[in-house]
Amino acid sequence: MNTVHGLSRRKFLLGSGGVVALALAACAAPVPAGDTSQEAVAPAMPEALEVDLWHGLGGADGKTFTELVGQYMEENDHVTVNEELLTWDIFYQKVPSSVIAGNPPDMIITHEWAIGQWGPRRVLSAADDFYDSMGVPRDDFIPAVFENIHYEGSPLGVLLDTHGSGGYLNVALVEAAGLDPASPPTNRTEFVEQMSLLTLDSQGRNPTDADFDPEDIVQYAFHSHFWRRWAMLEGMWQNGGNTVNEDGTQATIDSEEVTEALDFWHKMVHEHHLHAVPVGYSMTDSYQNNTLGLAIAGSWWRNFIQDSNLVDTTTFWRVPQYGLVEPVAWMSAHVMGIPTGTDEEGTMGASELIVWLSNHGLDWARSGQPPARISLQNDQVLQDHWHTGNFGSQFQNIGRTEQQHANITEIQNAYQQEFEAVITNVKTVSEGIAEAQLRVQEVLDREA
Amino acid sequence: MAAISPEQRRIGKPMPRWRKLLPNYLFLVPYFVFFFLFLAGPNVYGFYISLFNWDILLPNKPYLGFGNYQELWLDKLWWLSLRNTVLFAALTVGGNVLLGLFASVLVKQQPPGHQILRFLFYTPVVLSVAVMGVILARVFNTEFGLLNYYVDLVGLSTQKWLGEQRFVIPILSLSTVWWTFGFPFLVFLAGLLNIPEPIYEAARIDGVNRLQSFTHITLPLLKPVTLFIVVTQFIAHFKVFGQMWIMTLGGPGNSSYSVVMYLYDVGWRFFRMGYASSLAFGLAAIILVVTLINFRFLGGRVEY
Numbered sequence: 001m002n003t004v005h006g007l008s009r010r011k012f013l014l015g016s017g018g019v020v021a022l023a024l025a026a027c028a029a030p031v032p033a034g035d036t037s038q039e040a041v042a043p044a045m046p047e048a049l050e051v052d053l054w055h056g057l058g059g060a061d062g063k064t065f066t067e068l069v070g071q072y073m074e075e076n077d078h079v080t081v082n083e084e085l086l087t088w089d090i091f092y093q094k095v096p097s098s099v100i101a102g103n104p105p106d107m108i109i110t111h112e113w114a115i116g117q118w119g120p121r122r123v124l125s126a127a128d129d130f131y132d133s134m135g136v137p138r139d140d141f142i143p144a145v146f147e148n149i150h151y152e153g154s155p156l157g158v159l160l161d162t163h164g165s166g167g168y169l170n171v172a173l174v175e176a177a178g179l180d181p182a183s184p185p186t187n188r189t190e191f192v193e194q195m196s197l198l199t200l201d202s203q204g205r206n207p208t209d210a211d212f213d214p215e216d217i218v219q220y221a222f223h224s225h226f227w228r229r230w231a232m233l234e235g236m237w238q239n240g241g242n243t244v245n246e247d248g249t250q251a252t253i254d255s256e257e258v259t260e261a262l263d264f265w266h267k268m269v270h271e272h273h274l275h276a277v278p279v280g281y282s283m284t285d286s287y288q289n290n291t292l293g294l295a296i297a298g299s300w301w302r303n304f305i306q307d308s309n310l311v312d313t314t315t316f317w318r319v320p321q322y323g324l325v326e327p328v329a330w331m332s333a334h335v336m337g338i339p340t341g342t343d344e345e346g347t348m349g350a351s352e353l354i355v356w357l358s359n360h361g362l363d364w365a366r367s368g369q370p371p372a373r374i375s376l377q378n379d380q381v382l383q384d385h386w387h388t389g390n391f392g393s394q395f396q397n398i399g400r401t402e403q404q405h406a407n408i409t410e411i412q413n414a415y416q417q418e419f420e421a422v423i424t425n426v427k428t429v430s431e432g433i434a435e436a437q438l439r440v441q442e443v444l445d446r447e448a
Numbered sequence: 449m450a451a452i453s454p455e456q457r458r459i460g461k462p463m464p465r466w467r468k469l470l471p472n473y474l475f476l477v478p479y480f481v482f483f484f485l486f487l488a489g490p491n492v493y494g495f496y497i498s499l500f501n502w503d504i505l506l507p508n509k510p511y512l513g514f515g516n517y518q519e520l521w522l523d524k525l526w527w528l529s530l531r532n533t534v535l536f537a538a539l540t541v542g543g544n545v546l547l548g549l550f551a552s553v554l555v556k557q558q559p560p561g562h563q564i565l566r567f568l569f570y571t572p573v574v575l576s577v578a579v580m581g582v583i584l585a586r587v588f589n590t591e592f593g594l595l596n597y598y599v600d601l602v603g604l605s606t607q608k609w610l611g612e613q614r615f616v617i618p619i620l621s622l623s624t625v626w627w628t629f630g631f632p633f634l635v636f637l638a639g640l641l642n643i644p645e646p647i648y649e650a651a652r653i654d655g656v657n658r659l660q661s662f663t664h665i666t667l668p669l670l671k672p673v674t675l676f677i678v679v680t681q682f683i684a685h686f687k688v689f690g691q692m693w694i695m696t697l698g699g700p701g702n703s704s705y706s707v708v709m710y711l712y713d714v715g716w717r718f719f720r721m722g723y724a725s726s727l728a729f730g731l732a733a734i735i736l737v738v739t740l741i742n743f744r745f746l747g748g749r750v751e752y
Contacts, residue, residue, distance in 0.1 A: 121505035280610030410718040421701025
């Protein structure tokens with residue numbers, strides 16, 4: 001008999017068939033979430049709850065969030081939170097996949113601007129209960145931000161914070177340039193004048209000096225961390241323009257306001273030499289190494305400033321007015337939501353955690369992110385803080401959110417790529433504007 | 449006379465041909481199950497998806513026929529990303545073949561320290577793309593990069609390496625060659641060691657010098673190995689994603705935006721799986737054409 005170590009060929013084939021059958025069985029479609037056909041009775045409140053939480057808080061604010069989750073578990077020892085930190089790109093890819101697969105996490109933290117794309121795709125459950133019966137006050141949020149997390153009349157989550165851009169000023173460099181950190185510029189002309197004193201070549205000359213060498217710059221005046229989006233949006237908003245019209249049917253990138261804003265940014269880089277060519281440049285390294293005067297970065301930079309021992313040499317400036325009409329700062333928010341298809345137990349655990357986090361906005365403010373609730377933002381201790389108080393006030397006064405759209409990511413991507421091509425001299429301003437207009441309009445037309 | 453048992457009867461009768469062959473086919477079954485489940489099936493389904501406006505999360509997925517392919521034909525970004533990808537792949541494959549061949553010839557001569565050289569040449573291959581990307585992004589950083597430090601040290605003007613259109617693809621390609629040439633190096637070395645030494649000896653007796661020996665013996669006899677390397681390298685580098693994603697995000701101004709980056713954006717960031725599938729089939733068609741061209745020029749039979 002043909003055997004190997006006592007195993008006959010027939011037995012081997014039978015065994016292999018069994019393994020394949022098992023593998024196929026394992027690939028069987030999962031039971032859809034919410035299918036209660038085998039559970040006639042709703043489960044009682046379990047003694048122990050487990051919450052699977054996905055988020056992308058991997059910046060400097062991430063460590064505060066993890067501390068906060070730890071604090072929550074200490075105070076509520078019946079709950080275990082399984083925190084999964086993903087990069088935002090992976091997060092925005094995994095969340096819809098998990099919803100389609102019927103196996104979403106119990107809770108996610110997403111962005112306010114993304115609600116427009118989650119709403120029509122039914123990624124998040126309506127969150128009315130939090131406001132109707134769980135004590136989260138509807139009127140304690142910045143109205144524009146709260147309005148933006150609604151879809152078909154219902155909020156799709158609870159706001160954790162209000163975040164956005166602001167200025168981190170290197171006091172020593174500003175003083176060395178003969179400027180007063182306590183007197184920020186109030187309009188474009190003053191901004192350009194002041195910044196011109198902050199850019200230096202290796203011989204210590206400014207762009208205003210006749211023999212300034214733009215090929216040998218060792219210190220730049222300012223840089224915007226998310227220059228492809230925030231800086232461009234702030235520029236056009238401050239001019240009174242926008243990427244699309246109010247009802248989201250027409251691209252308005254080829255307007256005078258947007259063209260002027262883009263032209264200004266191009267000049268900042270290539271004519272005035274106040275801002276580096278952004279690709280291949282690290283704003284973080286430059287700020288840490290005292291070769292950058294003003295960093296326009298996110299409110300979550302507080303831990304970075306603290307950990308880099310830069311607190312004593314940094315002060316806050318609100319987003320400068322680059323535009324011609326009014327000051328505006330880009331803002332958004334983190335939204336805590338429960339994905340569609342989360343089971344009853346997961347919903348229960350996530351709801352408790354969401355309410356707790358909403359109530360602990362002041363603890364979350366340790367990360368630098370102003371709490372979403374205005375009552376907490378206006379807390380005197382927070383208001384007196386050089387960083388978080390200033391950011392919070394800025395958002396309340398001149399903050400602006402992006403316009404919601406079901407294809408917001410594609411719209412953002414289209415204009416960002418074209419604007420980058422202009423800033424890096426791959427295209428002219430008029431070419432970039434024309435192409436961005438065309439691409440954004442294509443997205444809007446497809447949606448229509 | 450004792451009755452013949454069924455067992456004895458079976459032994460006496462020749463086994464039918466299909467019974468003889470059955471086990472062979474059964475051994476192939478596990479492979480084919482996985483092949484159809486994870487390769488052929490998804491491909492067929494991917495093509496099916498490419499015929500629809502398939503937003504992964506919307507219930508309504510209208511049938512478009514070949515509409516996505518028509519859009520692809522007119523899509524400027526597709527052609528731009530394809531141009532970047534072809535340029536990157538051509539430079540990288542060329543660099544890998546030349547450097548891999550040079551290194552393998554060098555090591556075959558067994559100079560002092562050749563074992564260390566072999567180790568050094570192959571070491572970068574074990575790095576993940578993320579590690580490679582982060583390291584080289586810092587090397588080419590405008591302000592604090594290692595390269596600009598040395599450029600400045602020798603008195604030349606520093607450059608915005610990754611911030612300039614003319615440099616970005618060559619730099620990405622150069623970085624990838626440093627990272628991946630260890631594999632072609634090993635395959636070439638194996639090919640070189642496989643060439644019978646008597647051929648070289650006979651040539652030497654006939655007065656052939658080293659250069660002639662390399663061009664008339666080594667290169668022709670390495671043709672099958674070269675074909676293998678060129679084909680696999682082209683396929684690999686046409687699918688470039690990680691380096692660009694980490695080092696440039698496709699910039700400056702889409703100058704290093706690759707087809708797979710575009711596909712990723714369309715599929716996973718914009719949720720347009722139908723169009724992303726048509727991009728994938730477009731890229732597969734291009735790879736197929738390039739592979740056929742490679743076979744046409746390098747696929748001749750070699751005998752010795």
